[in-house]
Amino acid sequence: MRKPRPAAYNPAQALHLIANDRNGAPLSCPSCSGSIEKSPGIAPPLPRSHITLRCTECGRIARYIAGAA
Ligand SMILES: [Zn+2]
Numbered sequence: 001m002r003k004p005r006p007a008a009y010n011p012a013q014a015l016h017l018i019a020n021d022r023n024g025a026p027l028s029c030p031s032c033s034g035s036i037e038k039s040p041g042i043a044p045p046l047p048r049s050h051i052t053l054r055c056t057e058c059g060r061i062a063r064y065i066a067g068a069a
Contacts (some may be wrong), residue, residue, distance in 0.1 A: 007059045008060055009030065009060050012031040012052065013060075017029075021064075024053075026051065029057060029058060032055065033057075034038070034055045034056055034058060035057070037055075037056050038053055038068070039051075039054070043045050045067075048065060048066065049066050049067075050063060050064075050065055050066075
């Protein structure tokens with residue numbers, strides 16, 4: 001039986017999205033190509049703050065910590 005899939009990216013998709021954000025590249029959802037909402041929306045982010053990238057179309061989220069390797 002398949003479990004319902006949680007609204008999260010698989011690790012490869014999350015890494016891709018996070019890498020793009022760190023590079024300042026335009027963000028689009030790796031799953032559905034929807035637009036990405038970033039919070040907090042300040043730039044540059046505070047060191048060690050938690051950044052959340054959320055797709056406004058499918059609701060998937062990816063999180064990372066700014067300034068961490
Ligand atoms: Zn999406």
